[in-house]
Amino acid sequence: MSRKVSVWPARMDVLQGLSGLLLVLFVWMHMFFESSILLGKDAMYWVTKMFEGEPLFGRPYPLLVSAVGVAVFLLVAGHAILALRKFPASNRQYRQFHRHMRALRHPDTTLWLVQVITGFCLFFLISAHLYMVIAQPGNIGPYASSDRIWTGKFWMLYALLLVTVHLHAGIGMYRLAMKWGPLTSENAAVVRARLKIAMWCCIAFFLCLGTASLLTYMKIGYEHADQAGQPYIPGERLNSADGV
Numbered sequence: 001m002s003r004k005v006s007v008w009p010a011r012m013d014v015l016q017g018l019s020g021l022l023l024v025l026f027v028w029m030h031m032f033f034e035s036s037i038l039l040g041k042d043a044m045y046w047v048t049k050m051f052e053g054e055p056l057f058g059r060p061y062p063l064l065v066s067a068v069g070v071a072v073f074l075l076v077a078g079h080a081i082l083a084l085r086k087f088p089a090s091n092r093q094y095r096q097f098h099r100h101m102r103a104l105r106h107p108d109t110t111l112w113l114v115q116v117i118t119g120f121c122l123f124f125l126i127s128a129h130l131y132m133v134i135a136q137p138g139n140i141g142p143y144a145s146s147d148r149i150w151t152g153k154f155w156m157l158y159a160l161l162l163v164t165v166h167l168h169a170g171i172g173m174y175r176l177a178m179k180w181g182p183l184t185s186e187n188a189a190v191v192r193a194r195l196k197i198a199m200w201c202c203i204a205f206f207l208c209l210g211t212a213s214l215l216t217y218m219k220i221g222y223e224h225a226d227q228a229g230q231p232y233i234p235g236e237r238l239n240s241a242d243g244v
Helices: 008-039 041-051 063-084 091-104 107-135 142-150 155-180 188-223
Strands: none
Touching: 008 041, 008 063, 008 155, 008 188, 041 063, 041 142, 063 107, 091 107, 107 155, 142 155, 142 188, 155 188
């Protein structure tokens, strides 16, 4: 007597991979936009106003930023719910996994564990970041962001978020490529080695870019600390006397 096999586990696996892919692409694009501060305050100000719709509507609408924040949070929540299916659900399962990992000593099993840990941490770190974006969409800009990072001490949150999110994203893309890529028994070892090189290169690149951006925001926030809360005016110098 044949039993009907449910297709839902496979569908949820596809949805998990697709939602993860969308989130990684968003994180990487977001990192490039955030790093516009490296090109100067005016460049970052222009990017901020672009996302608020000013070039299109003639005036800024910060609620557009809130809408994007809500959409990203819902995508994160959906991805987390789908991923939880594969987490060990009891202490017994955790012990079995650790025995399995020690016995195999397979690097990809360790990468999976790193992704589980970073994924758990990210749900809290991203939620804190997105709450600020959703609740205060107009409080983003060269001075506003720098004041929040330095005077508001948010640099600690963003430093943790930077490392955690790019480890999770890089490993996630590697695992997606290994799972859905056109691998054969003949080329699997070579492809795996090349994908790992690409993974570590991506992680290193975005960590360097993110660190440079964060340090720049911290520097601007430090210089602007005595005027924290003052909005940025395009073309304005922080202090005409020192020429900064």
